[in-house]
Amino acid sequence: MSGIVIVGAGQAAASMAAKLRAKGYDGEITIFGDEPVAPYQRPPLSKAYLLGEMPLERLTLRGADWYAENKVTLRLNERVTAIDPEARTLQTTTGTMGYDELALCTGATPRRLPAAIGGDLPGVFTVRNLADVEAMKPEFRPGRRLLVIGGGYIGLEAAAVARKLGLEVTLIEAAPRILGRVACAETADAIRTLHSGHGVTIIEGKGIAELYGSDTFESTLLDDKSKVYADFCIVGIGVTPNTELAESAGITCANGIVTDAQGKCSTPHVWAAGDCAEIDLAGTRTRLESVGNAIDMGELIAENMLGAGRSYQPKPWFWSDQYDAKLQIAGWNAGYDRVIARQTEGQSFWYYKGDQLIAVDALNAPRAYMIGKRLIEAGKSPDPALLADPGTDLKGLLA
Template sequence: MNRIVVIGAGQAGASLVAKLRALGFSGQITLIGEESVPPYQRPPLSKAYLLGEMTQERLFLRPESFYVDQRIDLHLGAAVDHIDRGEQLVRLGDKVLPYDALALTTGSTPRRLPAMIGGALGGVHVVRTLADVDAMAPDFTAGRRVVIVGGGYIGLEAAAVAAKKGLQVTVLEMAPRILQRVAAPETSAAIQALHEGHGVRFMLATGLERIEGDSHVTGVALSDGTRLDADFVIAGIGVTPATDLAEAAGLMVENGIKVDAQGRTSDPHIWAAGDCAAFPYRGTSLRLESVQNAIDQAELVAGNMLGAGKEYDPVPWFWSDQYDMKLQIAGLNTGYDRVVVRQSDAPSHWYFAGDKFLAVDAMGDARAFMVGKRLLEMGRSPDPAALADPQRDLKALLRA
């Protein structure tokens, strides 16, 4: 195998090509990205970068010289037109790039508010790319009014930055509580209280009827008849896997590009990793949107493209920065029926299904996160009574 092409220059794509070289692959590597800048970190975009605490150059995962030094052909600002599986070609404008193996690390795209309710007005933003954040940054001026649609992690991180910069912040959530799909009521309540302590207003079980304005946002009309003045709107209503290329190429797609445990798609010459990939996980199909997954899965796929033959069986973990509190999550809480609260200055919430430990939400408690993650890696379930006792040493649970 002499030629590997990787489509998608985000965290997964950058990790994959770097790992190929680290593993000794000496053939041609091409990395294609639609954005005009080199691969960069996304998590700081809606936090440190938007706050002005991080420069654009510090976002870059590696300097551009890395790709030159590692003989990685980097195509930026380039959109792939077509994948020809029969000829094993990628068509990129007037370029034709042959491949022996192809990897799709196309990531995900943000859901946008419909144009018919005002989603195309000036001042309606999403948070995904560097260009998205650069476009909204001038609106983050003290005293301005922002309505954030969606009480998930992306919307809440934007709310935290807006509140810190002195804006008037309202969060709309159609569900009865924030984070309803991903967190227990205990975690939702703690995060909401943190935001309310910084002046954020929440309107729960409330939908958006329309965004008002002629060419630019002036306000929003809500499902309960309320009208709010607004200078701009941020849509934090989730993402969808970027599967258009895969679908057009005839690959199997099911809530993401379907891959086997090694990361191979329905075409033996094509692989996928990161946000876009749906992989087998303990009897089901799973797609993860996290930095950890993008790196780990991409590096595993790099090895498997070279014949390693390893299967992906992660212990998922995530984080979200909310003001000065870091929420760290280990595991997946799907199917939980009980939450054990460990109450302290930095509380943690431990999810169980019966006696089986599933996940932990650690709010500013790095030790709880690390112990929970290690327990999951060991396949062990701690004593709930010991967890609930803040006087018990968490690390002792690893020896019990």
């Protein structure tokens, strides 16, 4: 068996396989996944699924009948252990197979705290896949105490779910403020106010010295010698791209598996997409950890495998659901030098780099998000004074 082989069974893999069939590819398609379940949505795991608002069957991206009808072979609970680019073969936990084209959609792994300070204690969880959420689900009981380490979106979303389920929550962020890497201070202030209003205790500017527990996690010592007690802990301190398979095959990696504009890796007939792939975004080499990027890049690579020769033009967009608030983000805010706040319908924060509008954060402001997204994609940058004026009709800025 050869054909097209996809390593990793997430959003990028599912999108790639569907696009290949939609474009008329009739060869073999094989998807390897090291989990026992078919490709599924990850964002709802720590929100709607954990809250009990979405059943497991609704997480699945496509039903088993789709894979059968489209002759896409799922090899689940099977790990690819090595690639031989010259022979165009790969080794798995069950044997060897060849490929004509190979796509690496290996995703990323959550960072953990070091075992030396108690990071491997029972009761210390990370959030990435279905098994992670199933393991922590029994802990979410009213009156329990949760410690969240990390003030990024994963940690904040976990805190919101816990409060909705009646838990006491303390969140610790080592940096001077929450969302320090990904959002402006104005957005962070709005999110902090949201969480404080729901009873979350947020501690900023203090790191973790040690985690304690006998049979399970019980407390943490902060670097100022203060202690926080809790019944369990969720660590949300970022992810590391899964590059080991590519590196061992001699494929160039840096902050992810390096790809060119078409999604190709340094080795012929090998491609990479999704959270594991390093791409060029506005002249900066980076990774985009988002559903949108996984879908768009997966579909682009499918077309390029069939000879389209298209270059990837990333259109970053993200979202985060916390309580009854929706934060929608369009664009890429790297290098911004000022932020325009708009307080009309909801709140929105518009990022400028010089005179160029590069991103917008919209909190309960869907109209601002949609118009901001269209402005950024069209390369239009309205006068910041117009944005700051609550009397300005946003739709008029598109003209």
